[in-house]
Amino acid sequence: MTSNILVKSNIWIDKQRPESELPYAAAQHIPGDLMVEFLGTRDKRVLQTRLTGRQMEEYLAYRYFLYRGQSGLAFLDREI
Amino acid sequence: MDCVDRCLKKARLTAGLVDHVLMVGGTSCIPLVGRMLEKMFGAKVIVAKEPDAAIARGAAIVAAESWEPFNVKSVAVKLADDSFFTVLPADRVLKPSASSSFTFYCVDPRPASANLFFFEQSAIGDQQYRALDMYLPVPIDPEIRIIANLDRIVAKFSVTEDATLRCEAQSGSIGTTKECEIFDLSFGLQLT
Numbered sequence: 380m381t382s383n384i385l386v387k388s389n390i391w392i393d394k395q396r397p398e399s400e401l402p403y404a405a406a407q408h409i410p411g412d413l414m415v416e417f418l419g420t421r422d423k424r425v426l427q428t429r430l431t432g433r434q435m436e437e438y439l440a441y442r443y444f445l446y447r448g449q450s451g452l453a454f455l456d457r458e459i
Numbered sequence: 460m461d462c463v464d465r466c467l468k469k470a471r472l473t474a475g476l477v478d479h480v481l482m483v484g485g486t487s488c489i490p491l492v493g494r495m496l497e498k499m500f501g502a503k504v505i506v507a508k509e510p511d512a513a514i515a516r517g518a519a520i521v522a523a524e525s526w527e528p529f530n531v532k533s534v535a536v537k538l539a540d541d542s543f544f545t546v547l548p549a550d551r552v553l554k555p556s557a558s559s560s561f562t563f564y565c566v567d568p569r570p571a572s573a574n575l576f577f578f579e580q581s582a583i584g585d586q587q588y589r590a591l592d593m594y595l596p597v598p599i600d601p602e603i604r605i606i607a608n609l610d611r612i613v614a615k616f617s618v619t620e621d622a623t624l625r626c627e628a629q630s631g632s633i634g635t636t637k638e639c640e641i642f643d644l645s646f647g648l649q650l651t
Contacts, residue, residue: 388537388576389567390612392544397561402609405564408539409606413567417606 411437460495480504483513521648528553528622531645532580535588536614539566543578543588546616547624553646558617565610565630568603572596573612573630577641595639600632608632622646 391408393399406414411434415421418429430438467473480500486492487510496504507513530551535543546561565573575595578588599610614628624641 387539388574389539389565389570390536390563390573390575391539391566392536392561392563394544397544400562400611402564402607402611405566405609406606408564408566410567413569417604
């Protein structure tokens, strides 16, 4: 019997400056679907400039492929 | 007896080449184990005086001879970008007074906890990590919707007197301190 749950780490640290206080530096590590909520827009032109490639991919996966009401945690199948 | 066979094989010895076998620890009190060893090594098997105390005595001798423990395999925390951040490097002397603090950011507040997953180098000098059976969920405010308010998790790592890694972590929003201890650190001994 193997576990069928998967929990992904949701923390990030600036490895060069582990005691820094720069929340904006963490922005590129926020999951894409949540980042869209933070930005408060779904305008594709804005998103293309503000999201990283990975975030855009996650946002699109969330928007088009996940079921309605499903958790917004994107890429749950990625191994921890 | 498989373990004994492996030991001999690793040391490139045969039972005939061993002069004495000293049994220590609780297993020495099991007569069957003694009989099996005698079958393998002949009459060279001796049971230590107070076999239960032998390991504690050995540890006391080592401690008295100014040896100090050092960490052998790096301990790291897994990050949201799937990389690892080392919190206790290999070769670090395990001094009880030493501690270090790091500031993590919770980049996804929706699970209502910031999850610190602990990993250890899979082998000495290896770049691969294996998961330790330990994770620390630090409660956070799940309603954060502004990047500037991303929750900060201050984690303090310290080593206790019995070479255990202790982690105390606190979130900026809720403030509850959560702690855990990693007991199975791989450590070696070096002369001070």
